[in-house]
Amino acid sequence: MSTPAAERPSRSTVASPTHPNAFTLDLIVRMLRTTVFHYSFGFVAIIGLKALELPWSHPATQLALGYTALLLVIYGVAHRFRAKETIDWQDQVVVVTGGSGGVGACLSGILAMRGAHVAVLDVEPFASHMPNVKFFPCDVADIEQLHAAAEAIRGDLGHPTVLINNAGCAIKGSILDVEPAQVEKMFRVNSMAHFWTIREFLPDMLRRNEGHIVTVSSILGWCAPAGLSGYGASKAALNVLHDSLHEELRMRGTKVRASLICPGHIGTRLFADLNTANEFLLPVLSPMDIVEAVIEAIGAKQSREYYLPWATNMMPLFNIFPLWMRSYLKELLGVDQSVRHLIPRQPAVHDKEN
Template sequence: MASNARPVEEKPWHSHLTIDLLVTVAQYTFLHPFVAWMIPLSLRAQLTPYTHTSFRLSVVYAASLTVFYFLSLLSQRIAHGAPRKVIHSEEVIVITGGASGLGLLLAQIYGMQGATVAILDVKRPREGEIKGVTWYECNVGDKSQVASAAQRISEDLGTPTILINNAGIVNGKSFLELTTRDIERNFHVNLLSHFHTIQTFLPGMLEEGRGTIVTVASVLGYLGSAYLSDYTSAKAGLIAMHTSLEAELQQSTNSAAKQIQMILCTPGQLNTALFAGLKTPSAFLAPLVEPVDIAKAISKMIDSGDGGHIALPFYAGWIQWLNVLPAGLQKIIRSLSGVDSAMAHLEKKK
């Protein structure tokens, strides 16, 4: 009998080799303090003298990594304060744009872990995709709808203590092609919705004396991109909003404000329907980010009770250094990366 299954596309072995994989391997091997201390211990096991150059260098190397590790922990504590205790059974989680993509994955993760989860979306999740999760039809770009949904969530589930702002849309048009409706819809969903949800749910977190707010922005908020002027403007606004709100909470005289953890997520190109068909310029330096990887990183930081910055893939965590380079070099790098031509090529294909 003939099979109707589509053949699986075979990729060359090196397609899975990325800079992110190399960095991850390094972090768990020779850049890990514990592993580094194995070197001088092994040398001593071979009766290498304490005065031998190899032993001294290995000790300096291991000690340097250890100091760097503890300084990183200190930096995290200074920047975001002490972690809060997160118990899934006691948390009420609200996820915007939770009917598909990254939002749906996060809803599934916490639904399976016994947390109380509510998703806000204009579309209903497909039957069987989520269990133990409650869907509320809501256009998060409309503050009155957010307020109405919040009241129902409070009555049905309790006071939300974790807010994951994930909803987003893309127009993908040139600057002059954007209509007023396109621009307004973009800012309502990609930027204003965060103001609506935070202003609605933050007071309840302050009353509870605990909370976590996750802002899903984009690396393009730092870079900008041709044919994405409205989208990147909104994402840049989110980064600024996150930074400003975090500073405001830390300086608040309300002690409960200091118990609110803020998490900023600035991923590279996600492998979702939002940018379907968009080809990444370098699979090695700028690989597609799988939603499951971002979901795991977000849930790990939420569960640890910490605040912080999540930037995947590897280059996304260092992209801000591009702005300190000479303007001419910046232009060359942008040209080589394809950040300004990718959307144009996608539009031509359509």
């Protein structure tokens, strides 16, 4: 279920994703992964040192040998535990909630191009020129509508093997400004709908002993700024839901997997009226950044968690810091600056003159 048009800014106000080659922390991390932290760097260093005619016993050569050996061990262990199965996308029936726009529409198109049969669930009309994409009008927060759509999917496409819970909406404003009905709607779409879709599609996956449930949450579920309390709380519920779902699947001993995607600011209409104050640490993501993470998780046939951009990988540990430090870090990262317009300032109170 996408946000109604009345609650979304126009397309012209959508924040542009940060250019992939812009100078950001993510670019630095990518460069380090392919240079200093890649085992080939060690071999190049050793060759360079030997070109300088340094003996094997020289400390610099010994350091290069040890560093290269360490990287080879790390890469070897990683390769040992890397998924070796390959997924046949043409055998997959994928359900994408909130698939009519933004990340959902991008996901539906890419999955269809890979050969998957895609069922799009949304309240907004969706048309695709691809024959393996089918739209099923549905409010996923409504159990009866969801069940009817699920039966139609099973009849038209077969039993879903992948569920991507992507639907979401956002109401912005202070706790005192948002209406109770708006908060209730956010929790129905952002949280409760995930319960209903999992209960609808998971039993078939368990019977077939295969499947994947992908939860698209948000970094704001770990660290919600002022003005986004309802949205952050609804996404925090998703993070805990995913954690519990993963443990239930593990204890069942099933091959059904569960993955979590926690993105930061995405360049879509949902948060078009918010600016990213610190693009070096928190660049604006493109829908394709999320699509790549989702497809990688499904293709690996493993339960995974992704935090985007790179700086947000520490967010699950954010709450171990004391309150004053968390507030300072939000200010440092520019989080407060991006939402300051959502919170009215307290008028100054002056003492009356005697």
